[in-house]
Structure formats: structure tokens, C-alpha cells
Amino acid sequence: MAVDAQPTDTHLDADGDVIVTEGLTKVFEGRGGPLRAVENLSLRVHRAEIFGLLGPNGAGKTTTVEILEGINKSDSGKVSVLGLDPNRDSTQLKERIGVQLQTAALYPNLTVVELIDVFRSFYKHSLPTSQLISEYGLEERKTGLTKELSGGQRQRLSVALAMVNDPELIFLDEPTTGLDPQARRSLWDRVAALKAEGRTVVMTTHYMEEAEQLCDRVAIMDHGRILELGTVDAVVSGHFKERSVRFATVPAFDDAHLAQLRAVTRVAHETDETVLYTTDVPATIGDLERLGERVGAKNLDVAVKRPTLEDVFLELTGRALRD
Ligand SMILES: Nc1ncnc2c1ncn2[C@@H]1O[C@H](COP(=O)(O)OP(=O)(O)OP(=O)(O)O)[C@@H](O)[C@H]1O
Numbered sequence: 001m002a003v004d005a006q007p008t009d010t011h012l013d014a015d016g017d018v019i020v021t022e023g024l025t026k027v028f029e030g031r032g033g034p035l036r037a038v039e040n041l042s043l044r045v046h047r048a049e050i051f052g053l054l055g056p057n058g059a060g061k062t063t064t065v066e067i068l069e070g071i072n073k074s075d076s077g078k079v080s081v082l083g084l085d086p087n088r089d090s091t092q093l094k095e096r097i098g099v100q101l102q103t104a105a106l107y108p109n110l111t112v113v114e115l116i117d118v119f120r121s122f123y124k125h126s127l128p129t130s131q132l133i134s135e136y137g138l139e140e141r142k143t144g145l146t147k148e149l150s151g152g153q154r155q156r157l158s159v160a161l162a163m164v165n166d167p168e169l170i171f172l173d174e175p176t177t178g179l180d181p182q183a184r185r186s187l188w189d190r191v192a193a194l195k196a197e198g199r200t201v202v203m204t205t206h207y208m209e210e211a212e213q214l215c216d217r218v219a220i221m222d223h224g225r226i227l228e229l230g231t232v233d234a235v236v237s238g239h240f241k242e243r244s245v246r247f248a249t250v251p252a253f254d255d256a257h258l259a260q261l262r263a264v265t266r267v268a269h270e271t272d273e274t275v276l277y278t279t280d281v282p283a284t285i286g287d288l289e290r291l292g293e294r295v296g297a298k299n300l301d302v303a304v305k306r307p308t309l310e311d312v313f314l315e316l317t318g319r320a321l322r323d
């Protein structure tokens with residue numbers, strides 16, 4: 001009796017999502033044994049969103065992005081990018097995605113215009129060179145050699161090169177590393193414009209403030225695994241219910257009194273500041289001022305701080321330095 005072959009189920013229901021992965025795993029053979037760079041990673045990226053992949057050095061961000069781009073092959077798990085399998089359909093995928101590499105190797109002796117033209121020649125459909133030059137602020141340098149560009153100009157050029165084929169999905173691996181504050185903000189504007197044009201952006205960054213400003217959703221990963229995924233607000237409020245009330249430490253206050261102020265959950269000291277974690281900012285500040293009047297400490301310079309994505313990042317991934 002013939003036994004029906006059971007095809008392995010590699011089908012993924014993208015359901016309108018641009019990227020879907022399930023159980024994605026990539027193992028490198030390292031000197032100290034196998035290194036699980038990406039481990040059982042499942043995520044979805046929606047159309048026209050900016051998705052941020054965050055994590056310490058070596059977390060597996062670039063490896064993940066390279067698998068999605070079809071540059072690196074996964075060892076197991078399922079992956080669908082624009083309805084294609086990057087392991088198998090990388091030629092088709094290449095026409096529709098934009099790839100900015102973390103370390104872009106530019107031809108040093110070509111001019112900016114020449115280099116853009118070379119990249120354009122790789123694709124069936126491409127955007128006009130003049131449009132890319134103007135959108136990425138490279139007018140002044142367009143006839144200069146790429147080896148003469150400043151770090152920031154080079155970075156902008158590498159994003160412009162990722163855009164030559166007018167892609168619907170763009171991968172940016174640390175696009176703003178090394179940029180000055182102006183250049184960083186100008187790149188944020190460009191990335192926001194890509195989204196407004198209906199494109200989807202997947203980016204990595206080490207700047208939590210950048211992720212807060214730009215990303216619709218973020219995934220925080222470490223050791224190849226996703227630790228947290230969601231909107232910045234959801235990720236932050238899922239971890240910290242409290243706000244902090246801070247003021248320059250007053251010697252006359254003792255922690256036992258401070259801990260009894262209304263809504264205070266914890267008292268901490270950071271350099272020369274006292275930090276009160278509270279679930280009700282006005283109640284705590286009201287009590288704090290009354291306490292100040294009692295001990296003759298007036299005009300406390302009180303600042304209220306919301307927890308940030310960086311607080312969550314450090315809580316999840318620790319404060320120790322990575323190699
Ligand atoms: N080709 C490779 N061969 C062996 N190990 C690799 C290779 N590429 C990456 N790794 C290892 O896989 C892990 C994940 O690396 P990856 O580059 O994905 O990290 P990352 O999150 O992008 O880090 P960074 O923030 O420093 O860019 C690291 O431990 C790295 O050393």
C-alpha cells in the first residue's frame with residue numbers, strides 16, 4: 001500500500017503582513033562550539049510600519065536582518081518576506097527590498113553619482129539619480145569621490161543606495177550610528193517619509209530615544225531571542241507602572257519618612273538625587289512638599305520622569321558590558 005508523502009508544512013499565512021517568521025533559528029559553528037545567533041524567533045512586521053530591532057552587541061540583530069534579506073540562510077523555522085521565501089526566492093526578493101548594510105563597502109574611486117548609477121544598473125526598475133541625490137542631501141558632494149565623504153555623508157549615501165530600486169520594504173542596520181544630531185534628525189525625517197509613502201522599514205539601532213521617536217513597534221532581543229515585542233508605550237508600561245519624582249537630596253529627609261509618603265513604592269538614590277517611585281505623582285509631590293515645610297526644606301527642585309525604553313532595555317539586558 002502506497003503511503004501518502006506528508007509534505008513538510010512550510011506555509012505561512014502572512015495575512016497582509018510584510019514579514020512573518022516562526023521559530024527562526026540560526027546556529028554558527030564557533031570555536032567554543034555552536035553559537036545560537038538567532039533562536040526560535042517569531043515575529044510579524046505589518047505593512048507601512050517602522051519596526052525596530054533592538055538589543056546589545058551580539059544579540060543577533062544583523063543575523064536576523066540578513067536572513068530576512070536572503071543574504072544569510074536560516075537553519076530552521078519558517079520565514080516569509082513579501083510573500084516570498086528568502087532562502088529560496090532571493091533573486092525575486094532582491095528587486096523589491098532595499099538593503100543598507102551595517103558596514104557598507106563603497107567603491108572609493110567612484111563619484112557619488114557614478115556609484116548610485118552603478119547600483120541602479122543592478123535593477124530592472126530604479127529611481128532617478130537626481131531624486132536620490134536631493135532626497136538624501138548629497139547635492140554638494142555629488143561629483144565628489146565617495147572616499148572623500150564624511151562619515152555622515154557616507155551614511156546618507158548608503159541609505160540612498162538602499163533606495164535605488166524604489167523598494168517597498170527597507171532594511172536599515174544602524175543607519176544613524178556615528179551621525180551628528182542634525183544628520184540623525186534629518187535621517188529620521190527621511191525614514192518617517194518612507195513610511196508616509198507606504199513603505200515598510202525594519203531598522204536596528206542602539207539609540208533608544210531614536211526607537212521611541214521613530215518606531216511603531218519594537219522587539220528587544222538578546223542572545224538570539226526576543227525578550228519583548230510591542231509598541232514602545234506597551235513595552236514600557238508593561239514593565240514600569242511607576243513614574244519617578246526626583247529632587248536634589250535633602251539631608252534632613254530620611255528614607256523611612258520618604259517611603260511613607262502617599263503612593264511611594266520605592267526610595268532610591270542616584271548620585272546626588274533622591275528618587276521616589278510613585279503610582280500617583282500629584283499625591284507624592286503634595287506629601288513631599290508638606291514634609292519639606294515641616295523640616296524647613298523649601299523650594300525643592302522636583303522633576304518628574306516617565307520610565308523610558310532605555311530603562312526597559314537595561315532592565316531586560318542588564319548593565320554589564322558586552323564584547
Ligand atoms: N559569520 C559568522 N560566523 C560566526 N559567528 C557569527 C557570524 N556572524 C555573527 N556571528 C555571531 O552571532 C552573534 C550575533 O551577531 P550579530 O551580528 O547578529 O549581532 P548584532 O545584534 O547585530 O550585534 P551589533 O549590535 O554588535 O551589531 C554574535 O555572537 C556574533 O559573534
Ligand SMILES: [Mg+2]
Pocket residue numbers: 061062063102173
Ligand atoms: Mg549588527
